[in-house]
Amino acid sequence: MRIYNTLTRKKEEFKPIEEGKARIYVCGPTVYNYFHIGNARPFVVFDTLRKYLEYRGYKVKFVQNFTDVDDKIINKAREEGVTAPEISEKYIAEYFKDAAALNVKKADVHPKVSEHIPEIIDFVSTLIDRGYAYEVNGDVYFSTRKFKGYGKLSKQNIEDLEAGARIAVGEIKEDPLDFALWKAQKEEDEIAWDCPWGKGRPGWHIECSAMAKKHLGDTIDIHAGGQDLQFPHHENEIAQSECCNGVPFANYWMHNGYITIDNEKMSKSKGNFFTVRDILEDYSGEVIRFFLLSGHYRNPINFSDALMEQAKAGLARMENAKENLKHLIANSGGEMTDDEKAALDGYDKYREEFIAAMDDDLNTADAISAIFELVTAINTAVKDGASREFAQKSLDTLMELATVVGLLQQDADDEIDDEIQKLVDERQEARKARNFARADEIRDMLKERGITLKDTPQGVQIIKE
Structure with a gap:
């Protein structure tokens, strides 16, 4: 099998770290709402990759995380007057419902950020000890310039990135290019954990590095996600993982393309934002x-x-x-x-x-x-x-x-109620009696109910639409 590797910008023969095995990490959803059609694409695409590798005889370990610690979750919890864990657990359950409708198989591991805080703290501590990160007032930042390969995935050079870099209000960091590994607690209602730098929570990028390391090892075969994650998320993952572990983070990087809505970018403000839950009202998974x-x-x-x-x-x-x-x-x-x-x-x-x-x-x-x-x-x-x-x-x-490819997995409802069966039997009797007008009338009645009758040498076939 040949895979287009975003890191090298070319197709390469897939050679796993261990023969006959494939370790795959896919970035999962931030669980504060139902996932939209754009989110669904990587879920379906990389589920198909997994199914195909298994079909070809590979033993696949497939990990897809849930980001259950995030500003969006905290804000949603404030709006609804509940806790952040209540929001995240609700939408994890809803994720599984919609993913099942799309025939997306559950991952071997669905790690949550909230369940990997010790691993994340250890990861950040290692980066500080090795001189790649520093703490300021309870926040911890990664020193981007100290990683010489920064930009190798997204093919951006440090000078161009520097020109667009900004320091957000409330951030105190040594360089605008540096990014947060750990965030100090700002409000009392924010979810937070004790750590060597005071109460706080992980930054976004660190979570995937720590969870991939725990469940798949220091180097993994394939890391995958949407095209929008190439920069900064995956670029930052590479930087912090390779500085922490001292080895390449992933051998193959796969990214799916965007989805537009009627040839326009999906946007809530434009009113063309569709969740999978919305679309399931009109179409099957x-x-x-x-x-x-x-x-x-x-x-x-x-x-x-x-x-x-x-x-x-x-x-x-x-x-x-x-x-x-x-x-x-x-x-x-x-x-x-x-x-x-x-x-x-x-x-x-x-x-x-x-x-x-x-x-x-x-x-x-x-x-x-x-x-x-x-x-x-x-x-x-x-x-x-x-x-x-x-x-x-x-x-x-x-x-x-x-x-x-995950199709034809959902069997049609073959049960025919007594009323429908009586009409089918009556039509057969009408045909035998050469009463074709009545037979056609029954056929049309059933058609209006979404039932198509197909006459075959083996008998009448009843097809539900």
């Missing part, structure tokens, strides 16, 4: 996932109603193939014919295309195209019916590839 994987992860992607409808139609084509095969499995018999065996052998071509696309820097767009080619081949092969064995093996191949 699998449609959202299909949309997010329909373009290459490094490219920007535009969110619009028209594109979501395209995603819905594309996914429906896959779902119809799956339901047709399930119907054949339930209603057919017999062993495979020679023609069916030949068709089954032909499926290898689509599996190879799928793997080639995914091996090429996680090209999910081309991988999904390979699945569509497989769907076309399946639909052609079972057009006039099929043996149960062939239908089952066709379904197995379809599900093998779809599962890697």
